[in-house]
Amino acid sequence: MSAAAALAAGQPLLVSHFAEWREAARDLLVHAVPPELVTWSQPGAVDLFSGAPAPAEPAHNASIRLDQARPAPHVPRSLMDMLQTAACCRMPDRWAFLYRVIWRWTQGEHDVQSAADADGARLHAMVKAVHREEHDMHAYIRFRERPEAAGPPRFVAWFEPRHDVLPQVAEHFVSRMGKVSWMIATPDASVLWDGATLHNTGPLMSSAADLDDAGEALWLTYYRSIFNPARLNTQVMQSHIPSRFWKNLPEGAIVPQMVTNAALGERRTGQAQAVGRKGGATIPIAPADAQPERQQPSKLDECRRCELWQYATQAVPGEGPKRSQIMLVGEQPGDQEDLAGHAFVGPAGKLLDKVFDAAGVARRELYLTNAVKHFKWEPRGKRRLHKTPAQREVEACHYWLEKELAAVKPKVIVALGSTALKSVLGTGNVTLKDTLGKPIRHDGRWVVTVYHPSYILRVPDENAKQQAFKVMVDGLKLAQELLERPPEEPPA
Numbered sequence: 001m002s003a004a005a006a007l008a009a010g011q012p013l014l015v016s017h018f019a020e021w022r023e024a025a026r027d028l029l030v031h032a033v034p035p036e037l038v039t040w041s042q043p044g045a046v047d048l049f050s051g052a053p054a055p056a057e058p059a060h061n062a063s064i065r066l067d068q069a070r071p072a073p074h075v076p077r078s079l080m081d082m083l084q085t086a087a088c089c090r091m092p093d094r095w096a097f098l099y100r101v102i103w104r105w106t107q108g109e110h111d112v113q114s115a116a117d118a119d120g121a122r123l124h125a126m127v128k129a130v131h132r133e134e135h136d137m138h139a140y141i142r143f144r145e146r147p148e149a150a151g152p153p154r155f156v157a158w159f160e161p162r163h164d165v166l167p168q169v170a171e172h173f174v175s176r177m178g179k180v181s182w183m184i185a186t187p188d189a190s191v192l193w194d195g196a197t198l199h200n201t202g203p204l205m206s207s208a209a210d211l212d213d214a215g216e217a218l219w220l221t222y223y224r225s226i227f228n229p230a231r232l233n234t235q236v237m238q239s240h241i242p243s244r245f246w247k248n249l250p251e252g253a254i255v256p257q258m259v260t261n262a263a264l265g266e267r268r269t270g271q272a273q274a275v276g277r278k279g280g281a282t283i284p285i286a287p288a289d290a291q292p293e294r295q296q297p298s299k300l301d302e303c304r305r306c307e308l309w310q311y312a313t314q315a316v317p318g319e320g321p322k323r324s325q326i327m328l329v330g331e332q333p334g335d336q337e338d339l340a341g342h343a344f345v346g347p348a349g350k351l352l353d354k355v356f357d358a359a360g361v362a363r364r365e366l367y368l369t370n371a372v373k374h375f376k377w378e379p380r381g382k383r384r385l386h387k388t389p390a391q392r393e394v395e396a397c398h399y400w401l402e403k404e405l406a407a408v409k410p411k412v413i414v415a416l417g418s419t420a421l422k423s424v425l426g427t428g429n430v431t432l433k434d435t436l437g438k439p440i441r442h443d444g445r446w447v448v449t450v451y452h453p454s455y456i457l458r459v460p461d462e463n464a465k466q467q468a469f470k471v472m473v474d475g476l477k478l479a480q481e482l483l484e485r486p487p488e489e490p491p492a
């Protein structure tokens with residue numbers, strides 16, 4: 001039933017979110033229904049004094065001519081954006097207020113959008129309150145890391161927002177936290193990000209204290225979200241976990257229900273049996289053959305050679321001319337590189353630009369890459385702090401550096417810092433300190449070592465900063481000189 005028809009029948013308009021309000025408001029405007037004839041109510045609204053659910057106010061039988069529809073009025077985007085934001089503001093009369101504003105605008109009272117008007121001032125204040133709450137939630141939410149063995153989500157946070165900002169805040173964290181799984185719980189709703197999809201659920205906890213034993217509820221939510229009825233095979237499930245144990249497992253309570261749902265039609269027939277367990281003789285095989293080597297990823301973004309892909313927004317490839325004579329190798333992308341998908345675009349990259357200027361080298365002629373292609377980080381408040389990659393991660397990613405070296409064929413590699421040096425030489429036996437200013441011949445190329453730009457950004461002493469900067473500039477100049485030096489000539 002349309003909003004105008006519901007009203008004409010004496011029913012209140014039940015609205016729980018902006019899209020519903022917008023549809024109802026459009027219908028009312030089309031039928032020229034003035035705000036004073038409309039009774040709005042919100043499911044789950046609470047009586048301000050008793051705290052009990054507020055009864056829906058009965059609507060008067062509005063005298064609406066349903067046959068007298070007019071074209072939908074045009075409302076500017078800027079006003080719709082304000083109304084959408086203000087709709088997140090938890091005011092008991094929010095839907096009625098928003099309708100009054102849009103009604104006045106369509107009556108030619110365009111001042112209603114201005115802060116000088118009484119309704120306009122309230123609209124501006126609501127928008128501000130919502131933006132402030134979004135900001136506070138970004139800034140003050142604290143993710144707690146859960147042990148890996150506890151299963152997803154990896155990070156959980158509890159927050160009590162004053163306004164309905166969870167959906168937009170969740171989008172913010174999707175773009176900030178890469179593929180690592182997390183959950184934000186609030187008293188009214190929860191969102192769970194499994195690394196690829198955002199799942200909205202009802203409330204899962206009632207206070208921050210529940211975070212401590214959050215495991216079970218979170219696991220159930222996650223289990224439901226990943227359950228794929230098309231791949232269900234109860235025989236295999238029972239052989240893994242006999243059903244008498246299910247009752248003691250967190251997912252035990254929901255598995256039978258999901259199995260029933262699947263059997264009732266969600267399952268693609270035939271498929272489950274085909275992947276069933278087959279009988280037959282046991283054939284002993286050598287351990288080496290038991291785990292045949294996996295096919296190597298052909299695209300960097302598909303790389304699963306180590307765990308880091310799960311926590312990064314994307315893999316960051318090297319960049320530069322296909323046949324650059326000098327290749328710079330850094331450690332790993334930072335926060336900004338991870339978001340942008342390009343190497344050295346953050347503070348370390350800005351410092352490198354200064355080094356290039358001082359050394360008289362053009363960035364566009366260099367190939368810039370990293371030893372590790374995914375951003376490794378740890379949460380610190382709302383920030384993602386760089387975490388040095390482990391040796392096994394550097395080794396796993398060496399596969400990609402080899403590919404770049406084979407394609408670009410640089411004559412000189414400049415290793416920025418010790419992680420890069422280890423990756424380039426394939427050993428940790430040679431230190432940065434010992435090689436500064438002393439080029440090494442390795443695999444038919446020159447390798448020059450310099451400090452990592454972040455070292456210069458970090459070091460507090462101004463003198464040390466300048467010295468380190470000079471080492472970097474000299475290293476870049478040396479790299480250029482080496483282009484002219486015959487390979488057999490011993491280092492100067």
Ligand code: URA
Pocket residue numbers: 330331332333334337342343344345346348349370
């Ligand atoms: N630090 C690096 O080592 N590489 C980047 O791309 C950015 C910062």
